[in-house]
Amino acid sequence: MDTDIEQAVSKVQKLCQQVREQVAVEVVGQTQVVDQMIIALLCQGHCLLVGVPGLAKTLMVQALANTMKLSFGRIQFTPDLMPTDITGTEIIQESAETGQREMQFQPGPLFTNVLLADEINRTPPKTQAALLEAMQERQVTVGARTRELDSPFFVLATQNPIEQDGTYPLPEAQLDRFMFQLLIDYPSEEEELEIVQRTTGVTRPVAESVIEPQDLQLAMRLVREMPVASHVAHFAIRLARLTRPDQDAPTFIQEHVAWGGGPRSSQHLVLGAKAHALLKGRLSVDYQDVVAVAAPVLRHRIRLNYAAIASQLTADEIIERIVQNLSTNNDADIDNHSAASQDHRDQSSKVFRSEDVSNP
Incomplete structure (x- = not known):
């Protein structure tokens, strides 16, 4: 297995x-x-x-x-776009067999x-x-x-x-x-x-299909089943929580952020880190996987205040400072968890399994 x-x-x-x-x-x-x-x-x-x-x-x-x-x-x-323009609508159609009128659903582009x-x-x-x-x-x-x-x-x-x-x-x-x-x-x-x-010649290249639907379902399942060590999950949670300008936040967050990301930020940081590790061919998630998805996950969840706008700060710059701050304070934790991480990787294949992984 x-x-x-x-x-x-x-x-x-x-x-x-x-x-x-x-x-x-x-x-x-x-x-x-x-x-x-x-x-x-x-x-x-x-x-x-x-x-x-x-x-x-x-x-x-x-x-x-x-x-x-x-x-x-x-x-x-x-x-002028209406909700039914995207969801679809029910229309009256006459049956060719019975001649009776009935409601039929016409699906929209969703x-x-x-x-x-x-x-x-x-x-x-x-x-x-x-x-x-x-x-x-x-x-x-x-x-x-x-x-x-x-x-x-x-x-x-x-x-x-x-x-x-x-x-x-x-x-x-x-x-x-x-x-x-x-x-x-x-x-x-x-x-x-x-x-x-x-694009200015006679022909244009066209991409070919290379992945089957069952392979895509396999990849999605592997992401969900990939284990995450507790210290990596805690790193992602701290990263998300540091975007919130509460009394425990760093001074630069309190001074420049109106509000930060909610619990969905932590969820997406961990999920994105799993998929990033999978793309790298690894069976376990590490700190760098969380950092790799931090900006796209958090940038639209951080609302800057007027002080930040006046200083021409961006959400990406705030995220970069948070990552640097967290990484500096996390060096000791990384050393303490290095042995645990190795044990976790050794155990990943035992935890990370499904009866039908090899038979999607």
Whole structure:
């Protein structure tokens, strides 16, 4: 069984590498963003992509869906979009056999595996709330009936950080539903040259499907079953709690943060760290896995106060200082736990097992 688990982890690592390579066939650069999207997908989380237009957000999401043989849908959010436009609606149809009229459900674009919610902050709160139910409960309610969504269900929403006129800022409750907030930056000069060369010719490369649905389900299950040592989980919890400006927080947090992340931050730090370790081919989670996902998990859960805004501080800078502060105070703990970590890794294969891991 131990060998089966190691083979399953190795298989998932290789498949994820193939996904990266195939997405790179269509998308130049943005490798870190692609990795973070894969991590969120394996954790069954959702992503909020923030970037100016033209940075291949749609192409990146569609390529990722294609490599995993997942259905892809897109909603362009506008001020006049209604909840039924995304959830679906019941319509009256006449039966060809009996001639009687009956209500039939016409599913909306939410019924897909990978959903791109383009410019989500341009639609009113009523429509945002319909998406909120789908993201959290993975179901939609139309009329008096609740319908389950397809599995997996993965939402990638986009926001333009420049144009804010006429928008409806996402409430904190909805922001908290996103596991990651990913920042899409401009490509380098070399990457932009390659983009031009790829897209101005006669043909354009297309990503191929490299992962089967059962392999994706295996990867998701492995993430959930991966053990986390208590000191690593405690590290993630302390990291999340240090974002909160209470009396025990560091001075720079009390001076610059209005409020920090809630318990869902700790959950997503641990889940994301598990998936990050899996992508690295490891059977156990370490401190660096938590740190690797800290910024995308926490940046949209930290609300800066006016002092921070006046000082031109960003949430990422606050997170970096928290990590540095925690790492410095944690050096002794790391030494104390090094032997325990080794024992934990030795025991991981015994704890980290499922009767059907090798037979997805």
